[in-house]
Amino acid sequence: MGKANIKIAIVGVGNCASALLQGIEFYKKKLYNPSEEHIGLMNYNIGGYIPEDIEVVAAFDIDQRKVGRPLSEAIFAPPNCTTCFCPNVDNNGVMVSMGKALDGIAPHMKTYPHDNTFVLANHKACDVEQALIDSGAEILLNYLPVGSEQGARYYAQCCLNTGVSFINCMPVFIVSDEEWSAKFDEKGIPVVGDDIKSQVGATILHRSLVKLMEDRGAKIDRTYQLNTGGNTDFLNMLEQDRLRTKRISKTKAVLSIMNNPLPAGNIHIGPSDYVPWQKDNKVCFIRIEGRKFGGIPFNLELRLSVEDSPNSAGVVIDAIRCCKLARDRGTGGGLTSISAYTMKHPPVQYPDSEGKRMVQEFIEGKRER
Numbered sequence: 001m002g003k004a005n006i007k008i009a010i011v012g013v014g015n016c017a018s019a020l021l022q023g024i025e026f027y028k029k030k031l032y033n034p035s036e037e038h039i040g041l042m043n044y045n046i047g048g049y050i051p052e053d054i055e056v057v058a059a060f061d062i063d064q065r066k067v068g069r070p071l072s073e074a075i076f077a078p079p080n081c082t083t084c085f086c087p088n089v090d091n092n093g094v095m096v097s098m099g100k101a102l103d104g105i106a107p108h109m110k111t112y113p114h115d116n117t118f119v120l121a122n123h124k125a126c127d128v129e130q131a132l133i134d135s136g137a138e139i140l141l142n143y144l145p146v147g148s149e150q151g152a153r154y155y156a157q158c159c160l161n162t163g164v165s166f167i168n169c170m171p172v173f174i175v176s177d178e179e180w181s182a183k184f185d186e187k188g189i190p191v192v193g194d195d196i197k198s199q200v201g202a203t204i205l206h207r208s209l210v211k212l213m214e215d216r217g218a219k220i221d222r223t224y225q226l227n228t229g230g231n232t233d234f235l236n237m238l239e240q241d242r243l244r245t246k247r248i249s250k251t252k253a254v255l256s257i258m259n260n261p262l263p264a265g266n267i268h269i270g271p272s273d274y275v276p277w278q279k280d281n282k283v284c285f286i287r288i289e290g291r292k293f294g295g296i297p298f299n300l301e302l303r304l305s306v307e308d309s310p311n312s313a314g315v316v317i318d319a320i321r322c323c324k325l326a327r328d329r330g331t332g333g334g335l336t337s338i339s340a341y342t343m344k345h346p347p348v349q350y351p352d353s354e355g356k357r358m359v360q361e362f363i364e365g366k367r368e369r
Contacts, residue, residue, distance in 0.1 A: 003053060005053050005055040006053055006054050006055065006138065006320060006324045007055055007057045007136050007137050007139075008054060008055070008056055008057065008140070008141060009056070009059065009060070009132055009137035010056060010058075010059045010060070010140070010141045010143060011060040011061075011151075012104075012145070013060075013066050013075060013096055013143075014080060014145075014309075015082040015231055016312045017141075018075035018080050018082050019082050019083075019312065020312075020313040020316060020317065021056065021075050022084070022085055022089060022310075022313075023040075023051065023086070023310065023313045023317065024051055024054050025086045025088070025089045025090065026085065026086045027051040040314055042314070043363070046318060046321035046322060047322075047324075047325040049321040049325070051317055053321075054317065054320055054321070055092070056071060056092070057094060057135040058097065058131050058132060058135035059071045059074070059095075059097065060098070060126070060131075061074065061097075061121075062098060062099055062105070062120060062121055063120070064119040064121040064122070065077040065078055066096045066121075067096050067097070068095060068096065068121075068123065070091050070093075070095060071091075071094040072092070072094075074096045075089065079118070081280050082279075082307065083280065085310070097131055098121055098123035098124065098126050100125050100128065100151065101120060101125070102151040103149060104144055105118050105145075106238075108239060109232070109235060118232075128154075128158045129158050129162050132158060132162045133162055138164060138165060138324065138327060139164065139167060139327075140159050140165070140166055140167070141316065142155055142156075142166065142167065142168045142169055142170055142193075145232070146170055146237055146243065147237075147243070148170065148172065149172050152168065152172035153172070160187060163187065163189060164189070166189075166191045166192075167191070167192045167193065167316065167319050167320065167323060168193030168194045168195070168343075169312065170195060170196075171248070171249040171344070172194065173193075173194050173245065174191070175193030175334045175343075176193065181333055181334040181347060184333050185332050187332065188333075189333075190323050190327055190332055190333065191335065192323050192338055192339050192342065193339060193346070194249065194339075194344070194346070195249040195250075195344040196316055196319075196343060196344070197253065197315060197341075197342055197344045198308070198311035198312055198315060199314035199315050200304075200311060201284070201308075203253050203254070203344055205286065205302070206225050206254050206286055207257045209286065209302070210223070210257050210258055210288070211257050213288065213290060214258060214259050217292070217293070220288060221266060221290050222262070222290075223254070223262065223266070223267055223269075224267070224268040224285075225250070225268070225269040225284060225285070226268075226284070227270070227272055227283070228274070228278060228282070228283050229271075229275065229280070229281065229282040229283070229308055230275050230276045230278030230279045231279060231308060231309070234271060234273070234275075234282075237271045237274075238273075238274055243270060247269065247270040248345070249344045250270055250344060251267060251269045252344075252349070253344040253345065254269060255267065257349075257351060280307055280308050280309050281306070281307055281308065282306055283303065283304070283305050284302075284303070284306075285301070286300075286302045286304070287299065287300065287301050288300045315342045318338065318342060319343075322337070322338040322359065323335065325363070326368075331367075331368060336368050337361070337362040338362065340354075340355040340358060341355035341356055341358070
């Protein structure tokens with residue numbers, strides 16, 4: 001058995017939250033083939049904490065179809081569309097509270113003629129700080145839509161005011177921002193961020209390919225990564241103004257792994273279009289052009305198709321447990337190791353193999369760098 005439950009709160013009861021809760025239940029109820037006991041987990045046991053030790057004690061959203069409903073039902077309510085791989089999630093009594101709308105809804109998301117539109121709930125926003133205190137939450141997961149700059153900072157401040165850790169799964173720079181990180185460090189609150197890096201996704205694959213080519217002596221001249229999907233995340237990102245930090249986050253994640261980073265005109269990375277019938281399936285197209293021995297040119301083209309939200313859940317489940325370990329140990333501020341391993345825009349970028357090694361050292365009790 002693991003230790004006492006890790007009490008978490010979630011802001012944004014979307015596909016990612018649905019995949020995470022289904023996953024916790026999946027491992028708790030042992031719905032896997034017995035011969036594949038730890039399938040899909042990077043780490044089964046982290047400092048004595050196993051997946052089923054994670055307990056959601058509070059949740060916030062602003063959609064009419066979720067607010068006021070049991071969390072176990074809200075994770076399957078429209079516009080959520082991720083794969084239902086564990087349909088019977090236990091009702092633990094948590095109801096979805098009305099959060100702050102702020103800039104969480106792009107204007108076109110209210111009127112787009114598909115099931116993925118948001119329906120703003122006609123409820124008064126709850127007192128988020130009091131809700132966090134009353135629930136006993138230790139960690140808040142930020143799953144707000146891309147572009148929610150005001151929202152991300154509001155919930156980060158709520159965490160600062162209540163002593164709750166903040167895991168920032170979206171591309172607003174909080175943990176990687178020196179000013180914000182210093183605030184959490186001063187209060188001794190561990191935080192992880194920014195912008196979740198999927199388990200087997202476009203960014204981790206692109207980084208791996210770039211590093212492989214450079215390690216083999218190839219010169220990369222140009223590269224792109226284009227992504228399409230049909231969930232609310234991709235619909236939200238049709239508004240280009242909301243994409244600024246997302247493009248920065250994804251681009252820096254790839255550039256940081258290169259010995260000689262490419263000029264801006266030779267690299268293009270980011271969401272490309274919304275295809276409604278793809279739902280939570282994300283399709284990634286990567287192209288790399290370069291030169292090898294003798295200056296001879298080569299190019300690589302790759303297509304990756306993945307269910308987007310479980311890809312995120314497979315990583316954040318480790319971030320949660322490492323954050324809890326840091327709380328147990330009295331370690332505050334931005335956590336370098338788990339952020340480097342699980343996030344696109346961490347405080348300090350490291351190669352993924354180095355990030356993995358650092359996480360193992362952290363789990364074993366070594367101090368953060």
